Every structure is written in C-alpha cells, then in structure tokens.
Amino acid sequence: MKERRKHDRVAINKGAWICNLDGDASPAGLKDCLIVDISEGGACIQCAARYEKGQPLAFIYQDLMEDGFRPVVGTVMWCRQHSETSYRHGIEFLGLSTQMLHKIRERVGLLTAERTGRSDGAQKAPDKL
Helix, strand or coil, X not given: CCXXXXXXXXXXXXXXXXXXXXXXXXXXXXXXXXXXEECCCEEEEEECCCCCCCCEXXXXXXXXXXXXXXXXXXXXXXXXXXXXXXXXXXXXXXCCCHHHHHHHHHHHHHHHHHHHCCCCXXXXXXXXX
16 A cells, blocks of 8 residues: 655654544643654644544644644544543544644654664754654
C-alpha cells in the first residue's frame, strides 16, 4: 500500500487532554488521552471516547502550550477501535500558528534523527515533545 502521508510522523506516546469544541469554539469537557504519534500535519490520539469523522476537536499537550491555554485544533479524519475500552483517531490539524508549526516540525525532525541514528548535525532530541 502506498504511503499517503505528506509529513514525517514520530511516535511519542505522551499523555494529553482532548476536548470537543462547542458551537462558539470554546473547549468543554476535557478528557484524558494519549498522543500516539505526531507530525506537522496531524496526530494519532487514543482515548476512551469515540469521535466521529469530520468532528472538530482540540487537544492540549503541556509541551505544545504557549502563553497559557492554547489547544491544538483539528478534525477527526478516521476512528478505529483499538481495544475494548479505547479508540484511536487520526486528527488533521487546522490553522496552526507559524510558531506552533515550526515547533512541531523541529521536534519531529530531531526525534526522527535520533531514532534513525542520522548524524546530520542535528542536536540530540529532548526527552519530551
């Protein structure tokens, strides 16, 4: 099967919070989730809730927050049951700020270099994304 992803994706398996976006785009009802992997175009998240394709969501991950509460907003592209009690969702990011996009791109590049053993002058990736 041909790879359709446009961006490098790295596994991070880090805890975060996910929330529905109500009509006025304010977060409501934070729930625990796991960011399985991430790229500059989107992420795979795992949680107990099942979200529908096309549903707008936001997730909050401490290391991606800047200047306080800034959720990363995206749209559910797919949903699959992962276990009896959890689902995985493919999230496509919407409207990332240039600063956030660069931050994700840099972290993905560093983690990719570290995991593949490249020695292209990149610094060692930090322990957290």
